[in-house]
Amino acid sequence: MLLRMLYGFSLILTMGFLSSCSSVYYLYQAGRGQLQLLNRGRPIEDVIRDPTTDERVRTQLQQLSEIKKFGERFGLKPTQNYSEYVKLDRDAVVYVVTVSDELALKPKIFSFPIAGSFNYIGWFAKSDAEEFGAKYQKEGYDVDVRGASAYSTLGWFKDPLLSTMIRSLPDLVNVVLHESVHATLYIKNQSYFNESLASFVADQLTQKYFEEKHELDAEGWKNYLKDREWNEKIRTRLSQAYRELGQIYSSAKSPEEKRQEKAAYFETLKKDVRISRNINNATLIQFQTYDASDHGFRALLRSYEGDVREFLRALSALKNSDFEKNQEENFDTVVGKFTKSPAH
Numbered sequence: 001m002l003l004r005m006l007y008g009f010s011l012i013l014t015m016g017f018l019s020s021c022s023s024v025y026y027l028y029q030a031g032r033g034q035l036q037l038l039n040r041g042r043p044i045e046d047v048i049r050d051p052t053t054d055e056r057v058r059t060q061l062q063q064l065s066e067i068k069k070f071g072e073r074f075g076l077k078p079t080q081n082y083s084e085y086v087k088l089d090r091d092a093v094v095y096v097v098t099v100s101d102e103l104a105l106k107p108k109i110f111s112f113p114i115a116g117s118f119n120y121i122g123w124f125a126k127s128d129a130e131e132f133g134a135k136y137q138k139e140g141y142d143v144d145v146r147g148a149s150a151y152s153t154l155g156w157f158k159d160p161l162l163s164t165m166i167r168s169l170p171d172l173v174n175v176v177l178h179e180s181v182h183a184t185l186y187i188k189n190q191s192y193f194n195e196s197l198a199s200f201v202a203d204q205l206t207q208k209y210f211e212e213k214h215e216l217d218a219e220g221w222k223n224y225l226k227d228r229e230w231n232e233k234i235r236t237r238l239s240q241a242y243r244e245l246g247q248i249y250s251s252a253k254s255p256e257e258k259r260q261e262k263a264a265y266f267e268t269l270k271k272d273v274r275i276s277r278n279i280n281n282a283t284l285i286q287f288q289t290y291d292a293s294d295h296g297f298r299a300l301l302r303s304y305e306g307d308v309r310e311f312l313r314a315l316s317a318l319k320n321s322d323f324e325k326n327q328e329e330n331f332d333t334v335v336g337k338f339t340k341s342p343a344h
Helices: 015-021 024-040 044-049 055-061 064-073 126-138 169-184 191-212 219-249 255-273 281-289 297-303 308-315 332-336
Strands: 084-086 094-100 110-112 116-118 121-123 142-148
Touching (some): 044 055, 094 126, 121 126, 142 281, 169 191, 169 219, 191 281
Antiparallel strands (some): 094 121, 110 116
């Protein structure tokens, strides 16, 4: 997957959605989907001992406890997550819908009384996600639907480890650490910050994990790095597209001229990043949410001499009021305020 998604709407988190949007079915599918996962969970130790368990799965599950303890050493919050395993019959656990204006990189914001706002919304069934997105498409919005291999309930439930999270060992390390960052530090109404932070910290710690295990020469790690190199090229190109399309949309050209330039731009972009499916403004917003650029994180970490624990402790003082607005995309200045002065 080009982007890894987070699904944070559980049964309890969506209770406010009923009154605010009268969406009985959304509440129903969210609760049903969550409970189905919880009911299908098997203790990790039982799965490891089961002789029918695929050896690749067993090998990765055997390292799960070690991965969690490793993260805790660097300041990630200890949780009861990933004590159970759920085998799914599909390659995504949820489907995330992002909606954008047609001629502006402006996401539709979905708000929930308890959980706050998000610039995406998730569904357990692909058909539900597509039907939901189709309604916005008919209204003229750009819509993107993507499968998610992992999700977090932000501590409301014990999240199980899913078969969709089992790819290579480095990928498993990264996704477990990514979701553990969400459990450690989460700012309400700031999807861009939350996802960018989790991606940055998980990338830093995944590298450290394999350094400590002296496995940087392992074939799995080398393949992981090759994938990351290609992903970085895609990231750079999509960042460029985000800027350039933003300039087109903010220009004085007519709407029809903008539509023509937009269509031509996306056709070129699809070839550049080797994507065959349709991509649009909503796709770019998804990317921007999970952007791997550091937003000042790297400088902040450097100021703490690479100490991830102290880095997270500094950021734990952040509040939503520190941001200029909800769903703030550019928060480099906010992060910069926590940079440790050399005098300290």
